[in-house]
Amino acid sequence: MNKDKTIEKKKIPCALTIAGSDCSGGAGIQADIKTMLSLGVYASSIITSLTAQNTLGVRDIFNLTRHFLNEQFDAVFTDIYPDAVKIGMVSNKEIVEGIVENLKKYKAKKIVVDPVMVSTSGSVLLQEDAISILVNELIPLATVITPNIPEASKLSGLEIKNRKDMIKAAYLIDENYSKKSNGRPAILIKGGHSIEDANDLLLYNGELTWFENERIHNDNTHGTGCTLSSAIASYLSLGYDLKEAIKHAKEYITNALKCDFDLGAGSGPLNHAWKITA
Incomplete structure (x- = not known):
């Protein structure tokens, strides 16, 4: 006699990306999903904006409504609750406010905020009236923020030219959040824009850690910031602590660049699938 057997469900780590769509596939939501899939993580997405862009730059941006943003949050968090969240392009005040409200509502955890302000090609992606909300309301909810050197300069008010400046900037940014009661994120300043090297600096719980990496001489860097932040979120969802997540994420992006x-015709995309095609 056959007995009913209960099928044991396998727990799959889940990560959510909240960002803009890149129709050319190299950055944004598309890069995030490719990264998460390659790292063995189930990816869900909440789209904030649609962009018409390619390797040459951003042509146009269409922002989704606050109502539709809320509907996406409800759909994701009430069904497949994410183990980690990556937040990328958020172009206007209304969208940032909506993200803050919903992250609090659903008690999201392990949040990686990539404070995207300007694209690699130089296009402005974050409106001025949204910056203060990003800085004062969204970033305090983050586990870690991942500004590049231009973004860290804007957040710290310091022009960054070398490693010493990166350290000063990290402490200045941290000081801003040490005075706030609603959150104090770790700060990972990405050194890819530095002329010296490609080393990243983490300030976490008052401790500085350098992540030393070789500079890859490659002009095809479209989506590197998106890829790194989504890789960190992926490794956090897999249960790694923050430093280990960053270390493995750096290794992943270095090989994708190689x-x-x-x-x-412009700055081409990375090979997000190198781990599963090698």
């Missing part, structure tokens, strides 16, 4: 894809 593939040196040559797609498009």
